[in-house]
Amino acid sequence: MDMKSKPPVGWNGTTLKEMLAASERRFADTGHYQGLAELPIADRKPLLFERLHLKLRGALVSAREVARNISASPIVKELGELCFTVFTPEGDSVTLSTGIIVHVHTMSDVVKFMIRNDFEDDPGFAPGDIFCNNDVLAGNVHNCDIHTIIPFFWEGELVSWIAGVTHVPDVGARTPGSSPVGPMSTYDQGLTIPPQKIGENDRVFRAFRDMYKRTSRTPLLLELDEKTRLAGCVMIRQAIENLIREEGIDTYKQFMREAIEQGRRSFIRRVKRMLVPGRYRVPSFCDVPWENERGHLPQAAVNTLMNAPLEFTVNSDGTMKTTLDGASAWGFHTMNCSPSALQGGMWVMMCQSLADAESINDGAYFAMDQHFPRGSWTNPDNPEAGTAHAWHFLWSGLNGLFRFLSHGYHARGFIEEVVAGYGTTTNILYGSGLNMFGEPFAATNMEMTGAGLGARGCRDGLDCSYAMWNPESDIGDIETSWELWEPMLYLGRTVKPNTGGAGKYRGGNALESVRLVWKSQQAVFQHVGHGMVHVNCGLFGGYPSNTGYRRSAHDTDAFELIAKQAPLPTNDHDPEHSQVETMIKGRHIVDDNALTLPEPYSDGDLYVSVIQGGPGLGDPLEREPAAVVKDLAEGHLLPRFAERLYGVIAVQGPDGAWHVDVQATAARRAALRRARAEESVPVAQWLATETPRVQNGELPPWVRRMYQESIRLSTDWGGEFKAFWGIADGSAVYEPAAKK
Amino acid sequence: MSEITKEILDRMIDGRSSWEELVAVMRADKEPDRFAKYREVLQERATWRDRILLPIALHLCIVQKDDGARVVKCDCGHEFGDYRRNWKLSARVRVRNTKAGIDELYPHPMGCNPEWMELREYFCPGCYTQLDVEAVPPGYPVVFNFLPDLEAFYAEWLGEKI
Numbered sequence: 004m005d006m007k008s009k010p011p012v013g014w015n016g017t018t019l020k021e022m023l024a025a026s027e028r029r030f031a032d033t034g035h036y037q038g039l040a041e042l043p044i045a046d047r048k049p050l051l052f053e054r055l056h057l058k059l060r061g062a063l064v065s066a067r068e069v070a071r072n073i074s075a076s077p078i079v080k081e082l083g084e085l086c087f088t089v090f091t092p093e094g095d096s097v098t099l100s101t102g103i104i105v106h107v108h109t110m111s112d113v114v115k116f117m118i119r120n121d122f123e124d125d126p127g128f129a130p131g132d133i134f135c136n137n138d139v140l141a142g143n144v145h146n147c148d149i150h151t152i153i154p155f156f157w158e159g160e161l162v163s164w165i166a167g168v169t170h171v172p173d174v175g176a177r178t179p180g181s182s183p184v185g186p187m188s189t190y191d192q193g194l195t196i197p198p199q200k201i202g203e204n205d206r207v208f209r210a211f212r213d214m215y216k217r218t219s220r221t222p223l224l225l226e227l228d229e230k231t232r233l234a235g236c237v238m239i240r241q242a243i244e245n246l247i248r249e250e251g252i253d254t255y256k257q258f259m260r261e262a263i264e265q266g267r268r269s270f271i272r273r274v275k276r277m278l279v280p281g282r283y284r285v286p287s288f289c290d291v292p293w294e295n296e297r298g299h300l301p302q303a304a305v306n307t308l309m310n311a312p313l314e315f316t317v318n319s320d321g322t323m324k325t326t327l328d329g330a331s332a333w334g335f336h337t338m339n340c341s342p343s344a345l346q347g348g349m350w351v352m353m354c355q356s357l358a359d360a361e362s363i364n365d366g367a368y369f370a371m372d373q374h375f376p377r378g379s380w381t382n383p384d385n386p387e388a389g390t391a392h393a394w395h396f397l398w399s400g401l402n403g404l405f406r407f408l409s410h411g412y413h414a415r416g417f418i419e420e421v422v423a424g425y426g427t428t429t430n431i432l433y434g435s436g437l438n439m440f441g442e443p444f445a446a447t448n449m450e451m452t453g454a455g456l457g458a459r460g461c462r463d464g465l466d467c468s469y470a471m472w473n474p475e476s477d478i479g480d481i482e483t484s485w486e487l488w489e490p491m492l493y494l495g496r497t498v499k500p501n502t503g504g505a506g507k508y509r510g511g512n513a514l515e516s517v518r519l520v521w522k523s524q525q526a527v528f529q530h531v532g533h534g535m536v537h538v539n540c541g542l543f544g545g546y547p548s549n550t551g552y553r554r555s556a557h558d559t560d561a562f563e564l565i566a567k568q569a570p571l572p573t574n575d576h577d578p579e580h581s582q583v584e585t586m587i588k589g590r591h592i593v594d595d596n597a598l599t600l601p602e603p604y605s606d607g608d609l610y611v612s613v614i615q616g617g618p619g620l621g622d623p624l625e626r627e628p629a630a631v632v633k634d635l636a637e638g639h640l641l642p643r644f645a646e647r648l649y650g651v652i653a654v655q656g657p658d659g660a661w662h663v664d665v666q667a668t669a670a671r672r673a674a675l676r677r678a679r680a681e682e683s684v685p686v687a688q689w690l691a692t693e694t695p696r697v698q699n700g701e702l703p704p705w706v707r708r709m710y711q712e713s714i715r716l717s718t719d720w721g722g723e724f725k726a727f728w729g730i731a732d733g734s735a736v737y738e739p740a741a742k743k
Numbered sequence: 744m745s746e747i748t749k750e751i752l753d754r755m756i757d758g759r760s761s762w763e764e765l766v767a768v769m770r771a772d773k774e775p776d777r778f779a780k781y782r783e784v785l786q787e788r789a790t791w792r793d794r795i796l797l798p799i800a801l802h803l804c805i806v807q808k809d810d811g812a813r814v815v816k817c818d819c820g821h822e823f824g825d826y827r828r829n830w831k832l833s834a835r836v837r838v839r840n841t842k843a844g845i846d847e848l849y850p851h852p853m854g855c856n857p858e859w860m861e862l863r864e865y866f867c868p869g870c871y872t873q874l875d876v877e878a879v880p881p882g883y884p885v886v887f888n889f890l891p892d893l894e895a896f897y898a899e900w901l902g903e904k905i
């Protein structure tokens with residue numbers, strides 16, 4: 004029986020599905036978006052094109068700035084974790100606001116999901132309809148990013164889609180927070196909203212609102228976020244209506260398509276101007292050390308080492324191919340990614356660096372070919388795979404993208420754009436319980452946006468100010484963003500020395516905070532970071548940035564010290580000579596287990612949060628000694644590392660000022676170079692000793708398992724690995740019989 | 744900024760640019776002749792006469808030899824061999840795969856756990872400059888960072904003969 008009963012809403016009497024198929028066919032046939040070999044508005048009427056572009060973009064930015072004030076969540080209101088965009092009827096992004104622009108692509112996938120799955124027939128698309136999604140299988144990074152999408156109609160045709168996204172503070176998972184770490188699958192990671200119609204006539208259905216409010220630990224914040232998204236979309240709709248009245252519907256339709264084709268061409272022009280054709284390999288890794296973590300089911304209580312063998316090929320026509328072939332397997336945790344998430348992640352990084360700032364839309368996406376191997380963490384072949392904290396693997400796995408671009412920029416002489424990578428935005432503090440008002444709370448502290456940017460081509464990295472997923476990172480005010488919501492007082496928030504990687508130019512340092520648990524009941528908090536591996540890598544001889552660590556103090560004398568008005572620790576500073584441990588009596592925990600489950604905390608307990616710095620660039624022995632002394636004076640470097648890392652002998656005068664001992668520094672640097680000669684071997688010699696160890700699998704079990712997974716999932720990657728080490732096909736160590 | 748001169752590039756290479764100058768360079772259009780100027784600057788600074796084809800890392804360039812060979816060469820003059828073979832295989836390496844080795848670089852526990860990851864420091868055998876650091880799990884093959892397509896770059900992008 005033919006279920007198609009509704010009249011089509013696409014252009015010229017076609018369905019959206021027909022429009023999408025035609026668009027894809029034209030691109031495949033011509034290589035141009037919508038087959039546009041010429042751009043009559045952009046090329047012949049550039050002022051009109053700019054006027055349309057700026058009015059639309061202005062409407063989006065304005066809507067974001069106004070709508071965020073509806074939200075009560077510090078994540079949206081203070082940190083700006085929201086974004087709006089306008090799509091063509093086929094779901095291709097025309098332009099966007101500022102904010103978490105990763106979702107420009109994920110929401111594009113959602114629109115296409117609805118079109119491909121015949122939403123035009125059921126439930127149908129009509130003016131005033133409201134749709135929602137947070138499901139990664141349709142298009143998302145993780146379920147705390149909730150999308151509101153509305154169709155825009157003009158004279159009976161669906162002319163555009165308008166979409167907004169906010170990052171909500173809690174999704175009602177097994178463990179608290181926006182990106183829960185503790186659930187092991189889709190089925191305990193909280194709220195899932197597959198694409199669906201949630202309202203009509205600009206009003207959200209009450210049943211939908213009741214559903215999500217009953218699910219989350221922060222119902223009021225979710226409700227206000229939902230109003231934020233819808234209000235922004237409606238403001239943009241009004242702006243587009245005005246634009247069409249002023250410029251005409253045909254001009255608007257043509258503009259949308261030209262804007263995307265121009266974005267694609269602009270991206271290719273930038274590639275040819277700033278990069279070099281060739282192959283770039285930039286692998287990264289990430290740890291989930293849960294073998295000894297109590298509270299997991301057996302399949303989740305394992306040590307997992309993630310392999311992200313990221314590779315880019317820049318083609319001679321300026322297009323680009325990306326592959327994560329060789330990625331390790333998905334696992335029972337929430338760090339798995341969808342292709343949509345990875346595409347969005349790459350897109351947001353390209354937009355910050357390579358793409359022309361004035362031509363950012365889905366055009367860049369059309370210039371890239373991407374491969375995410377099925378069954379790996381990049382593209383799980385089982386819907387059970389959890390994704391609620393997909394960023395954990397995503398920001399680790401994509402760190403190499405900046406190293407790729409920087410190799411190209413450096414080769415072409417654009418060294419002002421070179422950057423070694425970034426610190427991932429960890430540690431994240433999640434928590435729940437009863438707060439200082441006796442009310443349930445869920446904490447998602449996002450001051451981890453104060454990570455360090457990697458060193459740049461001719462300068463140190465930015466300190467305490469970079470989040471790869473939001474180019475406008477903001478750590479939030481202590482009082483209004485965090486102490487208002489979390490039963491924890493800040494004893495201090497300072498720059499953490501030695502978090503940036505060493506190098507000729509050092510990576511940007513990051514923040515650390517010391518929190519005092521206060522007036523709480525049944526509170527649990529957790530550390531979410533990377534403790535075992537460096538998830539970034541230095542560039543051109545620089546070192547990676549710090550790994551995370553857990554430090555907490557329980558059953559302390561903090562309130563007694565306060566009563567006596569005695570000093571309190573404002574930071575941990577040097578973990579080998581901890582201020583917290585020196586100044587506070589109690590049961591201290593410090594280790595490299597930076598990825599925990601929620602742990603109980605009582606009033607007076609201390610929680611230390613150490614954020615990650617950026618990686619360094621260049622040989623540390625080439626760093627200007629004056630820069631090392633400046634770091635010492637400003638607290639960016641622990642004194643004993645001036646000599647160890649940089650060979651700089653610095654002397655502190657009676658006035659506390661640091662000075663370089665020039666002669667001693669020259670001698671020390673010469674000695675460190677001699678040590679390199681004495682302690683290094685030719686690589687061939689090292690490989691000769693290393694090969695039998697690798698052949699025999701004399702590696703920690705989680706490392707060996709990572710290789711087994713990558714070999715199983717990729718013939719090419721596995722073939723190269725085996726060829727490099729001289730391992731035979733069918734090796735019992737690396738290719739054991741498949742287990743069910 | 745009207746023109747990004749060779750003097751400005753020289754200052755950028757040495758890290759001597761003021762913040763104001765660097766911001767102006769970042770904001771300026773990415774000019775089409777940057778590569779030509781940059782290569783001239785590098786060639787003038789080189790202590791050897793081989794023609795630079797492409798810089799591939801700090802201190803490392805692919806150069807053209809008189810016999811037509813294209814090799815990776817360090818600023819100090821050391822040659823690593825054909826650019827299509829990973830230069831690291833001809834370097835020297837020091838592997839930090841112990842707690843003590845990692846703790847020399849990072850206050851404990853702010854460095855990696857050597858059961859999960861090691862740091863491989865690659866040095867030029869001629870001058871012992873640290874050219875690259877790999878942060879990889881034990882057993883990871885040596886990473887071939889960058890293999891340029893020189894022919895396409897010169898013929899199709901620059902419109903020049905190599």
